[in-house]
Amino acid sequence: MAEGAEDPIYWTLFLRYSGLLLFIITVVTLNILTRFLPDPRFLQVVTFLNTTIGLLFTASILFFAGSVFRLLAFPLNLPAPVFSATGSIILLTFLFSVFQLAGEITGVVIDPVMQEISVTAILVVFVVVLAIGYVDILWPFFSPGSRASEACRLSLRIPHGAAKEITWEMVEAEFRYALYDILRKIREKLGSRQK
Numbered sequence: 001m002a003e004g005a006e007d008p009i010y011w012t013l014f015l016r017y018s019g020l021l022l023f024i025i026t027v028v029t030l031n032i033l034t035r036f037l038p039d040p041r042f043l044q045v046v047t048f049l050n051t052t053i054g055l056l057f058t059a060s061i062l063f064f065a066g067s068v069f070r071l072l073a074f075p076l077n078l079p080a081p082v083f084s085a086t087g088s089i090i091l092l093t094f095l096f097s098v099f100q101l102a103g104e105i106t107g108v109v110i111d112p113v114m115q116e117i118s119v120t121a122i123l124v125v126f127v128v129v130l131a132i133g134y135v136d137i138l139w140p141f142f143s144p145g146s147r148a149s150e151a152c153r154l155s156l157r158i159p160h161g162a163a164k165e166i167t168w169e170m171v172e173a174e175f176r177y178a179l180y181d182i183l184r185k186i187r188e189k190l191g192s193r194q195k
Helices: 009-016 018-033 040-070 080-106 111-142 147-155 168-194
Strands: none
Touching (some): 040 080, 080 111
């Protein structure tokens, strides 16, 4: 592959989700091993993994949706932080479930402490991931002299330093430009794949 060329989309998806694939293979292997190892703690861990595999799959779908929306142009990439923050909540819920399982197996009672920490941590993580996502999206528009702020100013035909009232026609034009940009990117991706 030439330098600077992008990897095929399928290879990128495989690399990104190979961890989830490895986790599913591990769960299947552990389910097969339950026939030969009747230890109650081992069965408890395997049962836990079987019940939470859907949770992890949902989190990976949300993270994938967030990364897809992040690739889109400005007005269409606004849902990306919501998907990422929701996926983070699900992942954090899984981690707290792992701690609770470890407490059950070892006999350490951590349930009351974990309840208080989990609610606070989930709220904090959601707000922090959401805030960082929106700062990442909006930062180019507020930094002076950036390409995004200049492109926004030029597309609305606003002279530098002048204030102008935004009309619905301008908003419609921006959405048309965004839709054209999305279709152009898809066409370029498909064209580069055929070469």
